Amino acid sequence: MAGVFTQGIDVSHHQGPIKWDRVANDGIYFAFIKASEAFTFKDRRFEINTKGCRDNGIRCGGYHFFRPGKDGRRQADNLLAQLEKADFGQPGDLLPVLDCEDFDGSSKARYREDLQTCLDRVESQIGKKPIIYTLKSFWKIIGDPDLSAYPLWVVDLSFVDFPRLPKHWTDYAVWQYSFTGSVDGISGDVDRDRFNGSPDELDDISIADGPRQRPTLRRGARGALVRELQQALGITVDGIFGPGTETAVKRFQRDNGLVADGIVGPRTWAALDKPEEPEPTDRPTLRRGAEGAAVRELQQALGITVDGDFGPATEAAVRQFQRDNSLVADGIVGPRTWAVLGR
Numbered sequence: 001m002a003g004v005f006t007q008g009i010d011v012s013h014h015q016g017p018i019k020w021d022r023v024a025n026d027g028i029y030f031a032f033i034k035a036s037e038a039f040t041f042k043d044r045r046f047e048i049n050t051k052g053c054r055d056n057g058i059r060c061g062g063y064h065f066f067r068p069g070k071d072g073r074r075q076a077d078n079l080l081a082q083l084e085k086a087d088f089g090q091p092g093d094l095l096p097v098l099d100c101e102d103f104d105g106s107s108k109a110r111y112r113e114d115l116q117t118c119l120d121r122v123e124s125q126i127g128k129k130p131i132i133y134t135l136k137s138f139w140k141i142i143g144d145p146d147l148s149a150y151p152l153w154v155v156d157l158s159f160v161d162f163p164r165l166p167k168h169w170t171d172y173a174v175w176q177y178s179f180t181g182s183v184d185g186i187s188g189d190v191d192r193d194r195f196n197g198s199p200d201e202l203d204d205i206s207i208a209d210g211p212r213q214r215p216t217l218r219r220g221a222r223g224a225l226v227r228e229l230q231q232a233l234g235i236t237v238d239g240i241f242g243p244g245t246e247t248a249v250k251r252f253q254r255d256n257g258l259v260a261d262g263i264v265g266p267r268t269w270a271a272l273d274k275p276e277e278p279e280p281t282d283r284p285t286l287r288r289g290a291e292g293a294a295v296r297e298l299q300q301a302l303g304i305t306v307d308g309d310f311g312p313a314t315e316a317a318v319r320q321f322q323r324d325n326s327l328v329a330d331g332i333v334g335p336r337t338w339a340v341l342g343r
Contacts, residue, residue: 004329006030006195006202010063010176013045015186020052022185024223025239028058029199032097032153032174035062035082039074042082050086057214057225059202061094062086063133064118068106072117080125089126092214093207096122097153100134100142108143119150126207131173139166151205153193172196173205199228217264219246229264232272286333288315298333301341 007027011018012034023031031053034043046062053060064079079096083089088096098118103111122130132147135155139145144167153174156163163175174193181192195202214225221241230237233248246262253260256271264272284294290310299306302317315331322329325340333341 004198004201004323006197006199008032008174008193008195009181009183009186010034010191010193011049011186013043015045015188015190018049018052019185020049020056020058021223023183024056024058024225026184027224027227027239028183029224030059030061030094030193030195030202032061032063032094032193035064035086035096036075036078037065038067038070039078041065042078046082047086050088055215056223057228058223059092059094059206061096061131061205061207062088063097063099065099065102066115066118067102068104068111068114070114072114072119073121075114076118076121076125079122083126089208091206091208094202095128095131095151095205095207096126097131097133098122100132101138101155103138103141108141111142112145119147128207131205133176134166136164136166144168199224214269216266217241219243219262229272283338285335286310287331288312298341 006029008030009023009028010032031049033046033049033053035046036042050060050062062079062083064075066075083096098115100115119130119132129150131151131153133153133155146168148168148170151173152165152169152171153176154163154165154169154172155176157177157179158164163172163177165172174195176191176193178192180189183190183192195205197204217225217229219241222239224239226241226245227237227239229241229249230239230245233245233252235245235248249264249268250260250262252272253262253268258267258271283297286294286298288310291308293308295310295314296306296308298310298318299308299314302314302321304314304317318333318337319329319331321327321341322331322337327337327340
């Protein structure tokens with residue numbers, strides 16, 4: 001996932017009414033929505049915000065503001081009740097989150113005990129570990145417990161290239177990098193986040209396995225799903241399903257033996273999702289440390305200095321080429337990368 005990020009936001013009732021169609025058209029692919037807090041608080045806009053996301057192709061999850069000194073099981077049940085009301089658990093829905101940032105005079109031992117109880121209860125009901133939202137300084141306050149088996153949503157407003165992580169974690173799933181972001185369709189400031197991967201890799205933090213159910217798209221549609229469609233088709237990405245996108249869809253449908261009606265329904269989505277078979281190649285898989293004629297051929301194809309040595313500069317050029325061509329940017333030249341280089 002190195003170097004590939006997906007933009008998102010997190011919201012609550014404090015943002016007021018949100019125009020989710022405009023949010024989707026402003027480059028937002030996912031959102032975490034406040035669902036609950038402590039024992040009884042339920043965010044009054046959770047269900048309507050969830051519906052707005054789903055209607056506009058924005059993947060979403062619910063978060064619970066964890067309060068110390070209050071029974072963890074009851075807090076978990078408050079969150080789970082909200083998720084059930086909003087019909088969470090569908091393919092594409094994101095994992096729920098426990099927001100850990102309030103110590104409020106609790107003891108370290110009591111905080112960790114209640115938090116673990118809450119985490120265990122949520123996991124027992126959804127079958128997967130929920131996400132933990134926190135920041136390095138707060139995690140230190142509660143004694144730096146090792147919960148690195150849980151996906152991390154880290155807060156860090158200072159660093160540009162990589163956030164400061166709480167102890168024990170070596171990577172993150174989501175990074176909240178601003179409290180004062182601006183997004184079309186939302187009045188005032190909104191928290192901005194980025195997922196550590198591509199939009200498709202949001203499946204890694206999905207609450208349910210299996211293909212997600214995406215709405216049918218046709219001319220006139222706008223937003224994140226249209227951008228996803230355009231990216232899959234390899235055409236200009238602007239989030240607007242206009243004549244050019246319709247023509248590209250019909251061409252794709254004809255090429256794949258589908259009814260060429262320009263409408264993207266379940267069968268067209270399935271064909272778009274099907275992995276493209278790499279072309280056969282007799283070239284070896286190359287990675288940093290390789291040497292010889294195949295490396296020189298690679299460097300020539302990339303338009304960089306040809307010395308036959310697969311060092312850091314060649315790896316960086318491979319990663320950039322892979323990102324530019326919507327490949328996994330791992331710096332390893334296998335059959336798929338060779339196939340695209342040969343086009």
